[in-house]
Amino acid sequence: MKILTALQIREADQRTIAEENIPSAALMERAANAFTEWFTRKFPDTGKNILICCGPGNNGGDGLAIARMLHALDYAATVWIVAPENKFSPDFLTNQERLPAAIPVTNIKQTSDFPEASEFNLVLDGLFGTGLSRSVTGIYAEIIQHINHLPAQVIAIDVPSGLYTEAPNQLGDAIVQADYTLSFEVPKLAFLLAQNEKYVGEWYLVAINLSPAFLADVTTDKFIFTREQVTQIIQPRRKFSHKGTYGHALLLAGSYGKMGAAALAARACLRSGVGLLSVHCPKVGYTILQTAVPEAMTLPDTEATHLTQLPDLNTYQAIGIGPGLGKEPATRHLVRQLLQTTPAPLVIDADALNIIAEENLQPALPPNTILTPHPKEFERLAGPASDDYNRLKLLQNFCRQYGCFVVLKGGHTCIGTPAGDLYFNITGNPGMATGGTGDVLTGIITALVAQKYSPLDACRLGVYLHGLAGDLARDQVGETALIASDLIENLGAAFRQFGS
Ligand SMILES: NC(=O)C1=CN([C@@H]2O[C@H](COP(=O)(O)OP(=O)(O)OC[C@H]3O[C@@H](n4cnc5c(N)ncnc54)[C@H](OP(=O)(O)O)[C@@H]3O)[C@@H](O)[C@H]2O)[C@H](O)CC1
Numbered sequence: 001m002k003i004l005t006a007l008q009i010r011e012a013d014q015r016t017i018a019e020e021n022i023p024s025a026a027l028m029e030r031a032a033n034a035f036t037e038w039f040t041r042k043f044p045d046t047g048k049n050i051l052i053c054c055g056p057g058n059n060g061g062d063g064l065a066i067a068r069m070l071h072a073l074d075y076a077a078t079v080w081i082v083a084p085e086n087k088f089s090p091d092f093l094t095n096q097e098r099l100p101a102a103i104p105v106t107n108i109k110q111t112s113d114f115p116e117a118s119e120f121n122l123v124l125d126g127l128f129g130t131g132l133s134r135s136v137t138g139i140y141a142e143i144i145q146h147i148n149h150l151p152a153q154v155i156a157i158d159v160p161s162g163l164y165t166e167a168p169n170q171l172g173d174a175i176v177q178a179d180y181t182l183s184f185e186v187p188k189l190a191f192l193l194a195q196n197e198k199y200v201g202e203w204y205l206v207a208i209n210l211s212p213a214f215l216a217d218v219t220t221d222k223f224i225f226t227r228e229q230v231t232q233i234i235q236p237r238r239k240f241s242h243k244g245t246y247g248h249a250l251l252l253a254g255s256y257g258k259m260g261a262a263a264l265a266a267r268a269c270l271r272s273g274v275g276l277l278s279v280h281c282p283k284v285g286y287t288i289l290q291t292a293v294p295e296a297m298t299l300p301d302t303e304a305t306h307l308t309q310l311p312d313l314n315t316y317q318a319i320g321i322g323p324g325l326g327k328e329p330a331t332r333h334l335v336r337q338l339l340q341t342t343p344a345p346l347v348i349d350a351d352a353l354n355i356i357a358e359e360n361l362q363p364a365l366p367p368n369t370i371l372t373p374h375p376k377e378f379e380r381l382a383g384p385a386s387d388d389y390n391r392l393k394l395l396q397n398f399c400r401q402y403g404c405f406v407v408l409k410g411g412h413t414c415i416g417t418p419a420g421d422l423y424f425n426i427t428g429n430p431g432m433a434t435g436g437t438g439d440v441l442t443g444i445i446t447a448l449v450a451q452k453y454s455p456l457d458a459c460r461l462g463v464y465l466h467g468l469a470g471d472l473a474r475d476q477v478g479e480t481a482l483i484a485s486d487l488i489e490n491l492g493a494a495f496r497q498f499g500s
């Protein structure tokens, strides 16, 4: 699913109106209907007092149309029209005319016009949407502060007012802090970034059937990958296959005190369909792995506490390195050697990433290598970011420069590709912010690469299924108690949702 800019969304509007030969107010009616349908399902209690704040543009027009629809469904709707300049969009005016006289309306042009608002349970924010062209000031900023201080739940129409859809706001900008954002048809980049969480709240999309031809043709470098795409990518196992069909993966992992990371990655790798798995670990890990993961073959290093020597690499279809690795000098040398000599695609995580950053080995990354950093590890590799938008730019530049795939882990994990495209994930939950879940992801992606998924597909599938396993685990144990092993236990159920 494409992430579009405000400008592209406006073009989509125009194309839809032209192709369907409908007035633009009809598209607004569609959007308001879609919002109202969602709203009545989410808030079925018609006894709630609802305040609808409308700005002067089409976002405000949506608000007016929604007020009319909610009124018709017996909700108690009150409208505030905030417009100091008396300049309205044509579709705003159309919907103002259509507003039933029974709906109380207050026109707000200055602070002294603010009515008492304590009786409202819900506020619908229709001040500004994708038409925001500058930071909000004056009466608009005051009303936004007012909304943010009301003891009511706030639902943003399309976009929380004051929030730019694809660029950072200035510090101190007035922005509505919504509990929910219900947005039309296409996701906006702002919704996917941690820095906007307190404005966007939980966000949902509703379809308003924008021109399919336009949506198919429009170009973007930012995408969300959906369940439908996962369904298309995932391959069923074949009847006459054998363990050789699904590849032999090698994991280089573990050090004294960190063998758990190796065990988690190994178990996740096996649960993700790899044919054979070998784990190269320090001697201290031999009994641990043979016991914890009997399905894996164990190749002990000559050194007891950390990895010092590469094994023969020639039998593997994928090599994962990093979980629990440590940063001993000999291990640093091993990482350098691996980059220079690997005959198989690499998946690199954790301390292996830190070694690459500290030794400036980025230029030595073989093409199409997959790196799986969290933001701090990414900063060590690519430098500090001024904000989440800037971090995405650094991500695109890094992937282009070194020809690699980077899985930047977070609330919406983002995959960067050598072509400079970004793919955002929508599965997963905050319960997964706990030690070991990254090791599980490394294991999953390594298994998928060994099974000959392309690097992009291995990343997309891996990240989606990892998050889905987390969501299934949350259904069982909640977010607080969730641990990395729960993800592994739920990988089977995640794969089974795709018949695999
Ligand atoms: N395809 C869709 O998704 C549809 C969306 N709809 C809704 O339409 C809005 C976008 O409407 P638009 O009229 O383009 O824009 P806004 O309502 O967000 O605001 C525009 C007006 O506000 C002025 N403006 C912008 N920034 C500021 C500011 N900081 N302070 C004061 N005034 C501001 C702007 O004036 P300019 O001076 O910039 O010209 C406009 O007057 C979308 O979000 C949806 O809610 C459609 O209903 C259906 C299709």
Ligand SMILES: [K+]
Residues within 6 Å of the ligand: 059, 125, 126, 127, 128, 129, 156, 157, 158, 159, 160, 161
């Ligand atoms: K809004």
